Amino acid sequence: MSEATGGIHMEEGGGGKIKKFLYLNRKAPYGTIYALESLEVVLIAAAFDQDVSLAFIDDGVYQIVKGQHTKGIDVKNFSPTFRALEGYDIEKLYVEKESMEARSLKETDFLVPVKVVNAAEMADIMQSQDVVLSF
Amino acid sequence: MLHTVNKSPTERNTLESCLKHVNKGSVVLLIEDGVYGALKGTTSTKMVEQALKNFPIYALYPDIEARGMQDRVIDGIKLVDYSGFVELAAEHSSVQSWL
């Protein structure tokens, strides 16, 4: 994903302001590119020293399930990248309980540690942000 | 915060999902195909009317008119133009687009 870093200007990074950024993921991977390109933004965002959270609701929860093998569709499997987020100090990953359960998923099905929250808690998380990016 | 929804509720669950995540003090604006969520007598009308008891819902009038839906809007949904959209975005501390 190194191509995504082109043109980044750290010194213009916002003059010390720290904002709360939420990356809201509501779409499944592979059928469309949104999940992958959202993750590319998150990786860049890590360099800006902002307060970053990721939320997975609706079909977005499918992005982080274990066992993704994409060789057969000839598309890059980007799911291991979620495991790298910790190295970028991005540790606030929230999964909505209702979305997870509606898809017969459990916390142990995910390839990264997540915090499972209910819809009301998720609404509070959204409300507390300065910037919400949804792709 | 301002939540915007741009999907028809009879095609996607976007509106339903949004309405579950609106806190006190927040509002919803229906734009583009999202304005079909503002209509009377549809399968999602009851859900929208219930939500209206808890927070305001707006719809972008140019999108309603473009689709010929101007006589079908639920009472209580407030209609705005692009200038009103800007005002809503400015009045609330953040904007979340439900895509």
Added chain:
Amino acid sequence: MMKFGILINEGPYTHQASDTAYLFAKAAIEKGHKVNRVFFYHDGVYNSSRLTEPPQDDRHIVNRWQKLAKEHHIDLVVCVAAALRRGIKDENLQEGFRISGLGQLIEAGIQSDRLVTFGD
């Protein structure tokens, strides 16, 4: 006066996103606000193609952005990674747009009072 940043995730003509974003930006400027940056991501990068030629009776989405940006000093930034994937390069980039990194999107989020996303 508020500073608005805008993110556009869809290409022109197929989806209404770029139209809505444009009318939003225009209304914001008319109300005395500032639109400091529009960032084009995903298929949104196609909004910058110099080769765009709509029928004469249709709106010219690319040139409309170019004109608004010129008149109101809006920074039109096209994501480099998304653009290269889709065959948008300096060779076919409309004047008034520039290609740069995703950092410009984060920066818009930091520096604008509101970041508003338009997409599918």
